Amino acid sequence: MKTGFVGIVGRPNVGKSTLLNAILGEKIAITTDKPQTTRNAIRGIYTHYADDNINEDTQMVFIDTPGIHKPRTKLGKYMTDSAVNTFKEVEAVIFIVDDRLSAGPGDKYIVDMLNEVTTPKILVINKIDKMEPDVFEKIYNEYDQLEIFENIFGVSAKEGINVHDVIKCALGFMEEGPMFFPDDMVTEHPERFIVSEIIREKILMYFQEEVPHGVAVEIEQFKEESSITKISAVIYCEKKSHKGMIIGKGGRKLKGIGKSAREEIEALLGEKVFLELWVKVKENWRDSDIALSNFGYKE
């Protein structure tokens, strides 16, 4: 069996989490239209037994990393560090770009870092479903001339276009070895973690820039009873005014967040869920080592 680790890196919002979910055929990483959605390295396990399409047995662990950006808080630094650290730990790196800011300073910064490691690199030009052919060609040529990529693919992670080709290419860099995980396991992250991420995703979807970046979710209770799972979670935000916004008039906003989160958690767990949400203020938690560690944003 060919096994190994594959890092997925890139600027915020280029579609890393969407690609991970497309590879796995299952949603384990949250995705939104807001940059800096992913905060931890999320590992997804892809196990495949040889068939006509991919004719080798393989288990690859794909690591979706936080978008690499210039950090302004300790949380930002943790996020960028955890992405950069994966470069060195993996058998191959998938670098994703889209049509925005192509070859701009953000991407150049990442390319410079990639240049320093010998890990094989695959370039994914994502979002081709909404890209004009001449734009694709321009991006392709810009990166092709760098001569650091083993292969370049035009992909739509959202529509599943050419995702298979990327998987096959990554497989070429894996090594003979035993499986790391049971073959029915898609992620090693506990359900508690995924549940907190689903709640965070719904908050991100409801609000614009300022509120979501300062939000963290902590699961206080996760109790499985005979036919229902009782979950109690605290949503932390950085300002009193944000707390009011999250709760909304008459608690309407929070109710909406709770309803859409509950529905998705029920689908994940396959049973009824009673979800209780609280909102608390923790000022400047993104720069507090203790808070970051409590929320799991520390090695």
Ligand SMILES: Nc1nc2c(ncn2[C@@H]2O[C@H](COP(=O)(O)OP(=O)(O)OP(=O)(O)O)[C@@H](O)[C@H]2O)c(=O)[nH]1
């Ligand atoms: N049209 C189109 N949109 C896409 C595609 N892939 C991702 N998106 C959208 O791009 C946005 C960002 O996607 P994510 O997967 O959250 O991006 P990310 O790189 O993980 O973002 P961060 O966590 O912020 O680093 C979402 O609104 C996605 O729906 C694609 O192939 N085509």
